[in-house]
Amino acid sequence: MIKILLLSLMVSTYALASGGEGGTDIVQRTVNFALFAGLIWYLIAEPAKAYFKGRSQGIADELQKVKDRLKESDNLKKEALAKVKEAEKFAVDLQESSKKENKILNDSIMAQCEKDLINLAKTQKTHMEFEQRKMVREVVENTITKLISDSGNDFDKEAMANVILKKVA
Numbered sequence: 001m002i003k004i005l006l007l008s009l010m011v012s013t014y015a016l017a018s019g020g021e022g023g024t025d026i027v028q029r030t031v032n033f034a035l036f037a038g039l040i041w042y043l044i045a046e047p048a049k050a051y052f053k054g055r056s057q058g059i060a061d062e063l064q065k066v067k068d069r070l071k072e073s074d075n076l077k078k079e080a081l082a083k084v085k086e087a088e089k090f091a092v093d094l095q096e097s098s099k100k101e102n103k104i105l106n107d108s109i110m111a112q113c114e115k116d117l118i119n120l121a122k123t124q125k126t127h128m129e130f131e132q133r134k135m136v137r138e139v140v141e142n143t144i145t146k147l148i149s150d151s152g153n154d155f156d157k158e159a160m161a162n163v164i165l166k167k168v169a
Contacts, residue, residue: 008033140164 147163 008037 143163
């Protein structure tokens with residue numbers, strides 16, 4: 001403050017110096033300037049200090065809010081990464097259990113198919129035997145009917161057996 005006052009006195013001395021007139025009023029002007037500067041300082045100093053202090057505090061508060069948000073976002077990021085790791089682990093477990101269930105299901109389907117094939121083969125064999133008996137019965141019936149109609153009453157057992165053997169062979 002003193003440096004500013006001395007500087008302003010030196011500047012005012014050169015600026016207000018007259019070009020050779022008798023007296024100067026430098027002392028009055030300097031006193032007036034000092035009074036003016038003191039009055040300005042007295043009136044403006046406290047509000048200026050309060051303003052700058054408030055501004056500094058506001059900036060510090062904003063900085064603290066930003067730091068808090070940054071810390072909160074870091075925590076959220078850590079939580080999200082933990083959830084991602086947990087989800088990846090769950091996905092791997094789910095994949096493994098799905099493969100196991102798929103194998104079990106596949107094995108049970110294959111076993112059921114094998115049972116169905118065995119049952120189908122048995123049914124097919126039974127059906128074939130039935131059809132063979134039916135066919136033999138029809139051939140025997142046709143042959144006997146034909147023989148009876150062809151030969152009339154002279155038909156003996158030996159002739160009948162020969163005819164059946166011929167048809168079956």
